[in-house]
Structure formats: C-alpha cells, structure tokens
Amino acid sequence: MQRPADVTLKDVLVPLSMVAHPDRFGGRKHQDCLFGDLVLRDGVSVGMQEGGGQRDARRLVMPKLVESHVHLDKCHSISRMQNVGGDLRAAINAQAKDRALWTTKDLRARATRGLRELIESGCRVVRSHVDWTHGAEVFSPPLAWHVLGELAQENRGRITLQACPLTSIEDLADLNVAQNMAGLVAGTSGVLGAFVLDQPNRRQGIMNAFLVAKDYGIALDFHVDEGLAHDLDGLELIADAAIETGFAGPVLCGHACSLANLEGEGLRRMTDKIACAGLTIAALPATNLYLQGRADGTPDRRGITRMRELRAADVPVVVGTDNVRDAFCPLGRHDPCQSLAMAALSAHLDPPFGDYLDMITTTAEQALGLAPTYVDGAAIGDLLLFDATSTSETLSGTTRPQPLSDVLRGETT
Numbered sequence: 001m002q003r004p005a006d007v008t009l010k011d012v013l014v015p016l017s018m019v020a021h022p023d024r025f026g027g028r029k030h031q032d033c034l035f036g037d038l039v040l041r042d043g044v045s046v047g048m049q050e051g052g053g054q055r056d057a058r059r060l061v062m063p064k065l066v067e068s069h070v071h072l073d074k075c076h077s078i079s080r081m082q083n084v085g086g087d088l089r090a091a092i093n094a095q096a097k098d099r100a101l102w103t104t105k106d107l108r109a110r111a112t113r114g115l116r117e118l119i120e121s122g123c124r125v126v127r128s129h130v131d132w133t134h135g136a137e138v139f140s141p142p143l144a145w146h147v148l149g150e151l152a153q154e155n156r157g158r159i160t161l162q163a164c165p166l167t168s169i170e171d172l173a174d175l176n177v178a179q180n181m182a183g184l185v186a187g188t189s190g191v192l193g194a195f196v197l198d199q200p201n202r203r204q205g206i207m208n209a210f211l212v213a214k215d216y217g218i219a220l221d222f223h224v225d226e227g228l229a230h231d232l233d234g235l236e237l238i239a240d241a242a243i244e245t246g247f248a249g250p251v252l253c254g255h256a257c258s259l260a261n262l263e264g265e266g267l268r269r270m271t272d273k274i275a276c277a278g279l280t281i282a283a284l285p286a287t288n289l290y291l292q293g294r295a296d297g298t299p300d301r302r303g304i305t306r307m308r309e310l311r312a313a314d315v316p317v318v319v320g321t322d323n324v325r326d327a328f329c330p331l332g333r334h335d336p337c338q339s340l341a342m343a344a345l346s347a348h349l350d351p352p353f354g355d356y357l358d359m360i361t362t363t364a365e366q367a368l369g370l371a372p373t374y375v376d377g378a379a380i381g382d383l384l385l386f387d388a389t390s391t392s393e394t395l396s397g398t399t400r401p402q403p404l405s406d407v408l409r410g411e412t413t
Contacts (some may be wrong), residue, residue: 007408009038010051013060015354015391018361020374026050030057032354032391038375040408045378060386060394061404062357063373064124065336066364069221069254069282069320071166071328072111072128072151073102073144078330087294088226094327099131107147114324115151117334119159122384122401126159126334127221127368129166129193138171139180149188162368164193164221169205169234175212178205182212190369191219196234197226206237210245219250219369226255228292228301235259236270239277247278252367254282254320256305257292267306271313280367281315283307283359284322285342287329307347318364319343319356336360341395354391381405 013033019025027036027048035057036048045061077098078084084094111128118126130144145163152161165181172178172194185192192213196202206222213220225232235256242251262270274281283305292303310317321339323329332338340360343349349356358364362372373382383404388394394401 006042007040008049009040009059009061011055011058012036012038012385013057013389013391014038014048014375015060015062015357017354017357018062018375020376025376032352033057033060040380043380045375045380045383047376057389058387060388060391061375062384062386062394063361063375063378064382064384064403065122065360065401066318066368066370067118067123067126067321067334067336067360068252068318068364068367069284069322070114070118070126070128070334071131071323071326072114072126072148073107073130074098074326074328075114075324075334076110076326077101078325078327081327084327084330088291088328091291091327098327102143104143104147107144108151111144111148111151114334115155115159115161117324119155120400121333121335121337122403123334123336124159124382125162125365125368125370127162127164127191129164129221129223132165132167132171134168134171138167138177141165141184162191163189164191165189166193166195166223168199169194169196169202169209170199171205172208173199173201173205175208178208178212182216182218186216186218191221193221193223196222196224196238198229198232202234203237206234206241207245210241210247214245214247219252220247221252221254223255224253225258226288226291228257228260228303230258230261232258235279236273239273239279242277242279243273249278250280250367250369251278252280252282252318254284254322255288256281257288257303259306259310260301260303262306267309268313271306271310271315274310275313275315279315280318280363281305281310282318282320282367283343283347284320285346286332286339287322289342289346290329302346304343304346307343307349316363316367317359318367319359337395337401338397341397344395352391353395357391380408
C-alpha cells in the first residue's frame with residue numbers, strides 16, 4: 001500500500017514550459033508537453049515515468065496560477081451603476097461616484113467574492129491594486145486597504161494576497177508623500193504603485209518612486225500609458241528612471257497600450273530600452289479591449305500592448321485579469337486562464353499554448369518578487385490538475401482545475 005505522499009499519477013501531461021529541467025524529468029514528448037506517469041514522493045513531484053502501452057493522456061498537471069493585476073476594491077460593482085460606458089475617463093468618473101457606497105460590509109462582500117473566484121480558478125498568489133486617497137488624506141490608508149489587509153490574513157494558506165496602493169504619480173511628485181507611502185508599504189505589502197498617464201509632473205513623480213523604492217527595498221508597479229494618444233511617454237520615463245537609478249526591481253508596468261503606436265525601428269528601440277531597464281509588462285486584454293480605441297462605430301484598434309514584439313525582445317510579459325464587472329470592464333470573472341485565452345485571441349498568440357503559460361505562472365511569480373514554481377520539485381500543494389488532454393483545452397473554459405492535493409486525498413494508484 002502506498003503512503004498518501006508516495007503516489008504515481010498515471011497518464012498525465014505536464015507542459016514542457018512548466019518543467020525547469022526537462023532533460024532529466026522523464027516522460028516522452030507529446031505536442032508541447034511531456035507525457036507519462038507523474039511520480040510524487042514525500043509530498044513532492046520528482047519526475048515522470050513513461051509507463052507502458054499506448055495509453056492516452058487523460059489529465060494535465062501544472063503549477064498553481066498567479067494573478068498579477070486585479071482590483072478587488074472595485075470588482076462586482078457594475079450592477080448598481082446606471083448608464084455606464086465610454087472610455088477610460090468615463091470609467092474613472094463612474095467608479096468615483098460608486099465609491100460613496102464603499103462600506104466595510106460592501107468591500108468585504110465584493111472582495112471576498114473576487115478572492116473566491118481566484119481560488120476556484122486555481123490561483124495561489126494575487127496582487128490587487130487599491131485606489132488611494134489624494135490631497136490632505138493621502139497620508140491615511142483608505143478603508144479598502146484595511147479590508148484587504150484583513151482578508152489577506154483570513155485567507156492565508158489558501159491564497160497569498162499582495163495589496164498595492166494605487167496612487168497618482170502627481171502625488172508621488174511630492175517627496176514627502178513618496179517617502180510616507182514607501183514606509184507604509186515597506187512594513188506591509190512591499191510594493192508601491194502609481195497611475196502614470198499625462199500628468200504634468202509625471203517625470204518627478206516617477207523618479208521619486210524609484211528613489212524611495214531603492215531606499216526602502218520595495219517593488220514598483222505602475223499603471224502606465226493606458227491610452228492610444230501618440231504623445232504618451234510614461235513607459236519610456238519609467239525605463240529611463242530604472243536605468244539611471246540602477247534599480248534592481250522588480251518593476252511591473254501594466255497596460256502600456258501606447259506601444260501599439262510604434263512600429264519598425266521606433267518600436268525596436270523602445271523594446272530594447274525596456275529590456276535593458278529590466279521592466280516586466282503586464283498585458284491586460286479585457287479592460288483595454290473594452291475601453292481603448294472608442295469611436296462612434298465598431299473599434300478598429302485593439303488597445304492591447306505589443307505582446308509579441310516585447311517577448312521577441314526578451315522582455316518578460318505577464319497577463320492579468322484587471323477589472324471584473326465594474327465601470328472599467330462590465331463583464332468577466334477572476335480567472336487567469338480566461339485572461340490568457342483572451343490575450344491569445346486579441347494579440348494573435350498562435351499555438352502551441354504551452355509557450356505562454358509562464359505569463360500566468362512562473363514569469364508572473366517573478367514579476368511579483370517571488371521565486372518561480374515549476375512542476376519538477378514542486379510540493380503537491382502548489383500543483384493543479386486539469387481534466388484536459390492538451391494545453392489548448394486548459395484555456396478553453398471547458399474544465400475547471402482542481403488542487404492536486406485535494407484530488408490525491410482519494411488517489412490510490
């Protein structure tokens with residue numbers, strides 16, 4: 001009789017991209033995966049045996065997912081808004097009006113629903129941005145910050161929640177504010193965030209963010225160039241500041257929609273600078289597809305960043321769900337697989353889809369300042385099991401992942 005921690009899971013696929021050392025993991029290559037019997041010993045995945053006969057793959061094993069960019073303070077609020085629609089500015093205004101309803105009870109209910117969706121989708125780590133106060137109140141954490149902090153503690157062991165304050169870069173242009181914010185997050189979440197668009201003092205705010213982040217040893221996370229105007233330069237200013245300060249990171253830059261305006265040598269120059277600066281770009285297809293390129297008729301601009309060109313330049317790219325059922329995106333659920341599938345369709349990411357799984361697993365972990373989790377050497381509690389016969393099927397929404405640890409409670413062979 002095998003001990004529960006010593007199990008051979010028969011006829012499974014493991015995506016090659018999710019194996020750190022495929023040359024010694026075992027199994028036989030099947031499409032973009034390795035196929036065979038997964039050996040779990042002392043609670044850890046140690047390798048694969050080829051198995052006998054001509055059996056077919058029945059299930060797929062991969063690491064738990066990472067959600068790199070959501071807004072749990074805003075989610076699931078769309079149902080109480082009237083006549084919502086329009087571009088980014090319209091969404092900001094509509095959500096600001098809704099904030100009057102953000103009580104502790106309301107925030108806990110909506111954020112808890114979002115966390116439950118993330119857990120059910122197979123996530124083990126999530127970063128949520130939290131809208132910050134301005135003016136005289138900028139030094140006081142908002143109610144949502146406290147609520148998410150409580151939820152992070154209550155859900156320890158189920159999911160790791162990183163809360164990131166979402167300030168305006170014009171607030172961080174005040175060095176006193178930047179230092180206060182850095183001190184706050186250094187003792188809590190460890191990451192400082194800011195919204196960068198077309199603010200007049202964005203250059204100073206960006207530089208202050210890097211200086212205080214370097215002093216306090218914290219990470220940075222920017223919403224940047226969330227638009228298609230041709231004069232947006234926030235991403236380049238961030239890259240320049242990272243290079244000038246020698247900041248070691250991590251620095252995650254979400255949206256970067258205006259990269260779609262560049263092509264040819266201009267695009268190559270920019271992607272090379274981003275790579276040199278050590279930035280990671282978060283593609284956020286749902287919200288960008290909904291808000292960007294608005295006109296009277298059907299949009300002909302997708303608003304999604306240059307995912308393929310960035311990856312070709314060796315820039316790390318991740319995919320985030322961003323907004324869920326709020327003024328910025330009135331549909332959806334918190335599900336990284338769904339978000340990656342949307343990115344594949346909108347950015348023309350062609351099969352094999354195993355090549356992109358890092359954007360919601362290993363690369364996303366590194367973007368959040370964590371060590372990447374691969375199947376080889378992973379604890380059972382860090383793995384998922386899909387009833388799927390290919391990587392395509394895992395992204396098609398036809399099956400929900402199960403924590404492998406839950407499945408193995410009844411596993412006997």
